Amino acid sequence: MGLLDRKFLYVMGKGGVGKTTVSASLALAAAQQGKSVLLCMCNAKERLSHFLHVPPIDHHHHTVHPGIDAVNIVPKQALQEYGNLVLKLPSLYRALFENRFMEPFLRGVPGLEAWSMLGKAFHHTREQNPDGTPRYDLVIVDAPATGHGMDMMRVPNVIERVAPPGLLRQEAAAARSLFQDPTQTAAVLVTLLEEMPVNETCGTFHSLEKELGIQVGLLVCNRTVPRRFNPDEHKALHVLHGQPGAAKNSARLSAALYQMALADEQQRQHAQLVKGINSPHTPTAALPNLWGQDIHTEQLQAFANQLAV
Numbered sequence: 001m002g003l004l005d006r007k008f009l010y011v012m013g014k015g016g017v018g019k020t021t022v023s024a025s026l027a028l029a030a031a032q033q034g035k036s037v038l039l040c041m042c043n044a045k046e047r048l049s050h051f052l053h054v055p056p057i058d059h060h061h062h063t064v065h066p067g068i069d070a071v072n073i074v075p076k077q078a079l080q081e082y083g084n085l086v087l088k089l090p091s092l093y094r095a096l097f098e099n100r101f102m103e104p105f106l107r108g109v110p111g112l113e114a115w116s117m118l119g120k121a122f123h124h125t126r127e128q129n130p131d132g133t134p135r136y137d138l139v140i141v142d143a144p145a146t147g148h149g150m151d152m153m154r155v156p157n158v159i160e161r162v163a164p165p166g167l168l169r170q171e172a173a174a175a176r177s178l179f180q181d182p183t184q185t186a187a188v189l190v191t192l193l194e195e196m197p198v199n200e201t202c203g204t205f206h207s208l209e210k211e212l213g214i215q216v217g218l219l220v221c222n223r224t225v226p227r228r229f230n231p232d233e234h235k236a237l238h239v240l241h242g243q244p245g246a247a248k249n250s251a252r253l254s255a256a257l258y259q260m261a262l263a264d265e266q267q268r269q270h271a272q273l274v275k276g277i278n279s280p281h282t283p284t285a286a287l288p289n290l291w292g293q294d295i296h297t298e299q300l301q302a303f304a305n306q307l308a309v
Helices: 019-032 048-052 075-087 090-097 103-107 112-124 146-162 167-179 195-212 231-241 246-277 297-307
Strands: 008-012 037-042 062-065 068-073 138-142 185-192 216-224 284-288
Touching: 008 019, 008 146, 008 167, 019 037, 019 048, 019 062, 019 068, 019 138, 019 185, 019 216, 019 284, 019 297, 037 112, 048 062, 048 297, 068 075, 068 112, 075 112, 112 138, 112 146, 112 167, 146 167, 146 195, 185 195, 195 216, 195 246, 216 246, 231 246, 284 297
Parallel strands: 008 138, 008 185, 037 068, 037 138, 185 216, 216 284
Antiparallel strands: 062 068
């Protein structure tokens, strides 16, 4: 099945690798297929509004593009909204969650803040319109940086172990069931072809699939550069760079040598990534380095075409 045929995508990676860019591109790709999409950010310093030329996105749902809503989930508001959705009665929510005797206890519940955000995103996978059709065909979570993102996905397991029987445990069990169903959920890992992101991505891949039972549906290598020179040209440029009189062309030569070195290093890191993941059936995609260009809808649209797998 295609990546975008799932109900839930969880986009992960080290901070700064381009998770929001990939999340937005996937949302555009799904919207192009006629799907209704919700893109969730997790208490983030969001940049999506800048990418899509829309007003800043807060904890309310905003339509940011035809077929795409977005929300920046804030824990306090998410806990209240999710609590009301699950408990049904606002008065019961207030009695449980705004009780001054309960507040210290709730702060001590492992992962409750993370669950308020993940649980809200999970709820929207089941939300229906008045006519019974799904409100959203696809929910995409632009996850926190890797460590926090992994902790967030562990929370349903923690709640199932420590929470007493009741609604909270039932919701956590339902979420875990959805996340572990490869026909419904996939993780998307985003990395740069640099040593630290590659090492972290390999570890995250195995933690997701072996520890949490969550399938990785796509691996995205971001900011890749092409190999512009063959080995003979590579050697010739190095020779030219060392010759007398090369200074007049030093800027161009230096740029060419830098591009070659970067492409070589990315090739080495890609080999390490493939070896470390050791999963030949996991789909991969590469997005180009824009060399400092500002990302806007046009670039996201081009990326969407490359990620529509």
